[in-house]
Amino acid sequence: QSALTQPRSVSGSPGQSVTISCTGTSSDVGGYNYVSWYQQHPGKVPKLMIYGVSKRPSGVPDRFSGSKSGNTASLTISGLQAEDEADYYCCSYTGRYYVFGTGTKVTVL
Amino acid sequence: EVQLVQSGAEVKKPGESLEISCKGSGYSFTSYWIGWVRQTPGKGLEWMGIINPADSDSRYNPAVQGQATMSVDKSTTTAYLQWNSLKSSDTGMYYCARQYAAATGGWDPWGQGTLVTVSS
Numbered sequence: 001q002s003a004l005t006q007p008r009s010v011s012g013s014p015g016q017s018v019t020i021s022c023t024g025t026s027s028d029v030g031g032y033n034y035v036s037w038y039q040q041h042p043g044k045v046p047k048l049m050i051y052g053v054s055k056r057p058s059g060v061p062d063r064f065s066g067s068k069s070g071n072t073a074s075l076t077i078s079g080l081q082a083e084d085e086a087d088y089y090c091c092s093y094t095g096r097y098y099v100f101g102t103g104t105k106v107t108v109l
Numbered sequence: 110e111v112q113l114v115q116s117g118a119e120v121k122k123p124g125e126s127l128e129i130s131c132k133g134s135g136y137s138f139t140s141y142w143i144g145w146v147r148q149t150p151g152k153g154l155e156w157m158g159i160i161n162p163a164d165s166d167s168r169y170n171p172a173v174q175g176q177a178t179m180s181v182d183k184s185t186t187t188a189y190l191q192w193n194s195l196k197s198s199d200t201g202m203y204y205c206a207r208q209y210a211a212a213t214g215g216w217d218p219w220g221q222g223t224l225v226t227v228s229s
Contacts, residue, residue: 003153003155034213034214035214036216046154046219048217050133051209051210051214051215069129073159089154091214093216097159097169097170098144098156098214099170
């Protein structure tokens, strides 16, 4: 099972919106609504930001939103803030186990 | 508070065996799957596998199957990841994580991580 494909990096100015794509196949992203997204700051533990494609855990700002179309899931960060600068990973169920995306570095200009 | 606490950092030589642990507290241990994730230096996250503490049903990422073995001890609410013969390529940070909620695909909380260094 190959890693899901994410752009290596995206950037935006404070207040702007950025969207990170996560492309898989019909055997993972396209086959299940079990897509989640994780934020990881350098040296820190990954943090769950989105689960079930578009649900936010309590405490996650509503600036973070998730969606899916076909075999591609997306994470959008609206109103970008300095503390959003981090690595982001998507994750999908494959029918028996899970697979992560390749990771995207978000830079706030 | 729902919490996963992992064992401390380890330094081992190639060929040695190792077991790291992840103790769950603050919730019903057998009600949520536990997963193990590896992060190698400067690289991304990679699933090792997931295990159901209720019946030890284990599902490994085919890309890493055979490298390490997952297990649980329900009596101590602890999950384990074990290697019989370490390789230098096993060096990395290992995290355990709990299924966030049934049938959602999310994982939270995460343990603080266990750094494993394999070097001669």
